[in-house]
Amino acid sequence: MSKPRSKVVAMWIGASRLVAAILLLCALGLSLAESLLTASMSFSTGAYAIAAIVLLSSGLFLALSQRETRVLDVLFLSATCWVVASVVIGLLEGGPTVNLGETVLAALAAAWMIVDWTILGPSRRPRLSTIWVTLSYPALWIWYAMIRASAIEVYPLPIVGPEVDGPLAMVLSTVAFGLALLALAGLFWVVRRHRPQFTSSDRLHDVRGMP
Numbered sequence: 660m661s662k663p664r665s666k667v668v669a670m671w672i673g674a675s676r677l678v679a680a681i682l683l684l685c686a687l688g689l690s691l692a693e694s695l696l697t698a699s700m701s702f703s704t705g706a707y708a709i710a711a712i713v714l715l716s717s718g719l720f721l722a723l724s725q726r727e728t729r730v731l732d733v734l735f736l737s738a739t740c741w742v743v744a745s746v747v748i749g750l751l752e753g754g755p756t757v758n759l760g761e762t763v764l765a766a767l768a769a770a771w772m773i774v775d776w777t778i779l780g781p782s783r784r785p786r787l788s789t790i791w792v793t794l795s796y797p798a799l800w801i802w803y804a805m806i807r808a809s810a811i812e813v814y815p816l817p818i819v820g821p822e823v824d825g826p827l828a829m830v831l832s833t834v835a836f837g838l839a840l841l842a843l844a845g846l847f848w849v850v851r852r853h854r855p856q857f858t859s860s861d862r863l864h865d866v867r868g869m870p
Contacts, residue, residue, distance in 0.1 A: 665725075666725060669721050669722060669725040670722050672718075672721060672722075672775070672779055673717075673718040673719065673720075673721040673722030673723075674718070674722065675718075675771065675775070676714045676715070676717055676718030676721070676775065677714070677715065677718045677719075678771075679714050679767075679768045679771045679772060679775075680710075680711045680714035680715045680718065680768075682764045682765075682767055682768040683707045683710050683711040683714065683742065683764070683765065683768045684707075684711050685760075685764050686703075686707050686760075686761045686764040686765045686768070687704065687707040687708055687711065689758065689760055689761040689764070690703050690704045690707060690758075690761055691704060693758065693761075700803070702741075702744070702745060702748060702797070702800050703745035703748065703749060703761070703765070705796060705800055706738070706741035706742055706744070706745045706796065707742065707745065707765065709738055709741065709796060710738035710739070710741060710742050710768070710772070713731065713734045713735055713738040714735075714738070714768075714772070716731060717731040717732075717734075717735055727780070727781040732780060732781060732785065732789075733785075733789045733792050734792070735772070735775070735776050735780070736776055736785070736789060736790070736792070736793070736844060736847060736848070737792045737793045737795065737796070737844070738772070739769065739772040739773060739776050739847065740793045740840050740843045740844050740847070741793075741796055741797070741840075742765055742768060742769040742772060743769045743773070743843060744797075744836075744839070744840060744843070745765055746762060746765050746766050746769055749761065749762045749765070750762065773847070776847060776851065777847055777850045777851050777854065778854065780851060785848060785851055785852065787845075787848060789844075789848070790841060790844035790845050790848055791841075793840050793841060793843075793844040794837055794840065794841065797836065797837060797840060798837075801833060
């Protein structure tokens with residue numbers, strides 16, 4: 660069992676995650692305001708909410724115990740990919756001038772989450788199988804979007820509407836979205852996997868026995 664980082668370092672990283680969570684909660688408020696106007700939940704809305712919960716949970720756990728768990732580590736990777744995807748989708752939907760405040764807040768949080776997971780995370784090398792968790796929320800959201808679309812015939816991004824582009828285009832778009840998320844998670848995994856390992860005195864204390 661590796662030695663924990665100093666309490667000061669753990670508190671600093673934990674506090675930075677709380678700040679990132681606050682940024683996402685602000686972005687979530689803006690996203691919810693738009694969702695109320697359109698009577699639909701965008702991909703970004705759920706992504707911000709889940710990522711904020713993961714940041715708050717991991718930040719508090721780290722600050723209080725100076726430890727990381729495998730479960731929160733895997734969720735952190737997935738949430739990072741979802742927030743990055745939300746920023747990209749926001750830009751594709753209407754450019755940087757649309758929902759500028761939401762995009763900037765989410766981009767700042769995403770940038771810190773990338774640095775946190777790839778550089779500041781636990782020194783143990785993550786398993787490649789962890790990247791598949793990245794597809795969990797998108798799969799649920801696509802299921803929700805399809806059910807909603809069957810009623811009102813509106814297919815929100817990143818799904819292409821079959822009424823315009825045909826069912827094949829919709830399927831290909833959905834598959835491409837999933838593959839893009841896996842590729843992003845894989846990139847973060849490679850960076851974390853092959854980064855220089857910290858000395859034992861700098862490592863975060865890992866909780867054993869977690870999946």
